Structure formats: C-alpha cells, structure tokens
Amino acid sequence: MHKTLVPLLTLALGVLGGCQATKPPPQTAVPPSVRPEPVIFVSDMASEMGFHYTEDPRGFLELRLGPDAVVLTPGSRRAMVNGHKFYMVHPCLKMGDNFALRTGDARMLRQHVRGEQGRPGHLARPAAPVQPQVAPLPARWAPRVVARHWRHIVIHHTVTSRGSVGFLDQIHRARGFDSLGYHFVIGNGTGAGDGEVQVGSRWAAQQVGAHTRVDPSDDNYWNRNSIGIVLVGDFTQTRPSRRQMDSLVLLVRTLENRFQIAPEGVIPHRAVKDTLCPGPRFPWAELQQRLR
Numbered sequence: 001m002h003k004t005l006v007p008l009l010t011l012a013l014g015v016l017g018g019c020q021a022t023k024p025p026p027q028t029a030v031p032p033s034v035r036p037e038p039v040i041f042v043s044d045m046a047s048e049m050g051f052h053y054t055e056d057p058r059g060f061l062e063l064r065l066g067p068d069a070v071v072l073t074p075g076s077r078r079a080m081v082n083g084h085k086f087y088m089v090h091p092c093l094k095m096g097d098n099f100a101l102r103t104g105d106a107r108m109l110r111q112h113v114r115g116e117q118g119r120p121g122h123l124a125r126p127a128a129p130v131q132p133q134v135a136p137l138p139a140r141w142a143p144r145v146v147a148r149h150w151r152h153i154v155i156h157h158t159v160t161s162r163g164s165v166g167f168l169d170q171i172h173r174a175r176g177f178d179s180l181g182y183h184f185v186i187g188n189g190t191g192a193g194d195g196e197v198q199v200g201s202r203w204a205a206q207q208v209g210a211h212t213r214v215d216p217s218d219d220n221y222w223n224r225n226s227i228g229i230v231l232v233g234d235f236t237q238t239r240p241s242r243r244q245m246d247s248l249v250l251l252v253r254t255l256e257n258r259f260q261i262a263p264e265g266v267i268p269h270r271a272v273k274d275t276l277c278p279g280p281r282f283p284w285a286e287l288q289q290r291l292r
C-alpha cells in the first residue's frame with residue numbers, strides 16, 4: 001500500500017504546493033548566468049519621452065507631462081502611472097547622485113504610460129501610429145474570441161513529473177480556481193505528448209490568468225497582462241526535454257509577434273515573485289538566446 005500511496009502523496013503535495021513549493025534562499029533567486037540588462041537614467045528617460053523630471057524632497061522621482069505623471073521610488077519596483085500601481089521587474093536603482101531603471105522596465109513603463117492614455121494629442125511627440133505586420137495565430141492556438149492586449153509572457157514549471165491540461169485543470173479546480181490558471185501547457189510525454197502545446201480554456205476565452213499573483217493586495221497587474229505558459233516537469237530536479245524547449249521557443253516567438261511583446265516582456269515567474277519557478281535547472285539563458 002505504501003508503495004502506491006507515497007508517490008501519489010508526493011505528486012499531490014507537489015501540485016498543491018505549486019510554485020510556492022520552491023521558495024528560494026534569496027541568493028539563488030536569479031541564476032548567475034543571466035546577464036543584467038543595461039540601465040537608463042530616469043532623467044534621460046524623461047527627456048526622451050518629452051516629460052519634465054523632478055526629484056521630490058521626500059525622495060520620489062516624478063516624470064510629468066500635463067495631466068500624465070509617472071512616480072518612482074528609489075529602491076522599489078513599484079511605480080505609479082497616472083495614479084495606477086505598476087510593478088517593474090527590477091527596482092529603481094540609485095547610482096551615485098542619479099537614478100536608473102533597467103532598460104526593459106523603462107520600455108514597459110513607457111508602454112504602460114501610452115496604454116493608460118489613448119486620448120489623441122496627448123504626448124509631446126505625437127505617437128506615430130505603429131501598425132506592424134502582425135501574423136495571425138495559427139488556428140490551433142487561436143482564441144475563440146477577440147484577443148486581449150497582452151504585454152508579457154510568464155514562464156512556469158508544474159513542479160510535477162507529469163501533467164496535461166486536463167490533469168492540471170482538475171488540480172486547480174480542487175484548489176478553488178474556476179479553471180486551469182495557465183493559458184498554455186507544454187507536455188513532457190506524460191498525459192500530454194512530449195513537446196505538445198495544449199491550449200487551456202482561459203486562453204480560448206481570453207480570460208485573465210491565475211498564475212502570477214504577486215501580492216493579494218495588489219492590482220493583479222501580472223495576471224491581467226501576462227500570458228501564462230507552464231512546462232510539465234519539476235525543473236528543480238530535471239531539465240525540460242528538447243521537444244518542450246523547441247515548442248516553447250516556437251510558441252513564445254509566435255505570441256511575441258502577434259502581441260508585439262518585447263524580449264524583456266518574456267520573464268520567468270521568479271522575476272516578479274519570491275519563488276524559484278520555473279526551477280534552477282530550466283535553461284533560461286538558452287531560451288533567451290534562442291529567442292533573439
């Protein structure tokens with residue numbers, strides 16, 4: 001009896017624990033192989049945007065143009081964009097007498113400012129209407145309804161050795177979710193084919209994800225704006241299969257192109273939450289290189 005119960009219990013605990021089961025010691029949160037992105041000074045970013053830059057005596061940094069304002073706090077990932085909270089991937093850095101952001105954060109922040117607007121004639125520099133050639137999604141990955149405007153892609157592992165859309169959907173429902181929290185599942189040959197991309201019901205219906213809640217009190221920014229992709233496997237123990245990586249690269253490239261997501265917008269779960277997900281053995285540097 002024990003022989004069958006123990007693996008089942010281990011599996012259930014792994015799934016129930018989800019990404020939380022892999023809380024890291026802080027020093028291993030980011031693998032050393034990931035090269036830090038370059039930075040841009042906040043004052044330079046303001047002048048590029050045509051915004052006025054001021055340093056508040058209380059320590060806040062403000063970029064303002066007319067009614068639009070971005071407020072940053074040195075040392076914090078939190079930004080306020082026109083009164084709405086926004087979480088950057090990295091904190092605002094103090095560098096000597098200056099303050100700086102990682103370029104990926106700066107880009108996302110600027111996109112967010114534009115996204116908050118939508119009123120014509122709003123920016124000092126009129127935003128050139130960008131209508132890039134966007135390839136439609138292949139039918140097997142196309143949603144059933146009009147697509148949302150997705151800004152990021154967050155990569156996860158299941159922390160289980162096996163899985164599929166149906167298997168994980170049941171687990172998430174048992175945890176009280178309305179359905180599977182991820183949008184896409186990439187199988188490993190157990191339940192779903194090795195490298196098989198399965199589409200979750202949330203993606204079909206273009207529902208907000210339930211995979212990257214940073215803090216119950218926040219505005220759920222990451223779930224509202226991120227496509228959640230999970231690879232079946234526990235990458236604290238093993239690596240994804242070659243076919244899983246090939247499928248991931250193809251899926252991410254396709255989604256990046258369709259939704260005009262910048263490379264910096266593709267992030268591991270651990271970039272925004274205190275977790276090891278998608279696991280220290282997930283080849284993040286290889287993924288970045290293949291996505292270039």
Ligand SMILES: [Zn+2]
Pocket residue numbers: 019155156157211269277278
């Ligand atoms: Zn995760």
